[in-house]
Amino acid sequence: MKRSRKVMFVSHCLINANSKAATSSKHKAYYExxxxxxxxxxxxxxxxxxxxxxxxxxxxxxxxxxxxxPEYRNYCKEIIDSLIETYKIYSENNYQILGFVGIEGSPTCGVSMTHITVNGEPKKVKGKGVFIEELEKKCIEKGIDLKIKDQDDIDDLLKVIP
Ligand code: SF4
Incomplete structure (x- = not known):
C-alpha cells in the first residue's frame, strides 16, 4: 500500500496526556x-x-x-532545533507537512490562549505559550511556513489536504 506522505507535528500530550501537570484530569491518556x-x-x-x-x-x-x-526558553529552543531538523527531512523529500498542533491555554504550548497570574490567581488570556513563541520565531528565522493551531482548530490544518 502506498504511504500517504502526509505528516503533522503535535504537542506531546496530545497523544500522551500523562505528561500534563498533575491536576489536569480531562484526558485519561490522550486527546480523544x-x-x-x-x-x-x-x-x-x-x-x-x-x-x-x-x-x-x-x-x-x-x-x-x-x-x-531564559533557561526554559533555551531548553525549548533545543527541542525546536531538533524538530526543525525533522521538518527538513520530510520537506526535502516532498512530504506534505500539515502543521503543528499546540494545546489551548497551556503556558508552554498554547497557540491562541495561555494562562497568566492575575491577583495571585490563574487567568486564561489571549496569547501564546513560551514554546510556541519560540517555535514561531525559529520558523520566521528559517523561512519555514509551518501552520500552528490549537487542538480544537485541527480542521484548519486538515482542510488543506487535497
Ligand atoms: S501542553 Fe506542552 S508542555 Fe504542557 S503537557 Fe502538553 S506538551 Fe507538555
Missing part, C-alpha cells in the same frame, strides 16, 4: 477525537517532546510567568 481525526485523514503524527517534563511528571500546574525564563 482529535488524534483519531488526524489518523483517519491518513496523516502520520510526529510527537514533539514535552518541555514541561523538565519540571517533573507530577509537577503542579504553573502559569506563563513561571516558564518565561
Amino acid at each position: 477525537g482529535i488524534v483519531e481525526k488526524i489518523l483517519h485523514n491518513d496523516v502520520g503524527i510526529i510527537q514533539a517532546p514535552c518541555p514541561e517534563l523538565l519540571y517533573g511528571v507530577d509537577r503542579p500546574p504553573m502559569n506563563k510567568e513561571f516558564y518565561d525564563t
Whole structure:
C-alpha cells in the first residue's frame, strides 16, 4: 500500500496526556477525537517532546510567568532545533507537512490562549505559550511556513489536504 506522505507535528500530550501537570484530569491518556481525526485523514503524527517534563511528571500546574525564563526558553529552543531538523527531512523529500498542533491555554504550548497570574490567581488570556513563541520565531528565522493551531482548530490544518 502506498504511504500517504502526509505528516503533522503535535504537542506531546496530545497523544500522551500523562505528561500534563498533575491536576489536569480531562484526558485519561490522550486527546480523544482529535488524534483519531488526524489518523483517519491518513496523516502520520510526529510527537514533539514535552518541555514541561523538565519540571517533573507530577509537577503542579504553573502559569506563563513561571516558564518565561531564559533557561526554559533555551531548553525549548533545543527541542525546536531538533524538530526543525525533522521538518527538513520530510520537506526535502516532498512530504506534505500539515502543521503543528499546540494545546489551548497551556503556558508552554498554547497557540491562541495561555494562562497568566492575575491577583495571585490563574487567568486564561489571549496569547501564546513560551514554546510556541519560540517555535514561531525559529520558523520566521528559517523561512519555514509551518501552520500552528490549537487542538480544537485541527480542521484548519486538515482542510488543506487535497
Ligand atoms: S508542555 Fe506542552 S506538551 Fe507538555 S503537557 Fe504542557 S501542553 Fe502538553
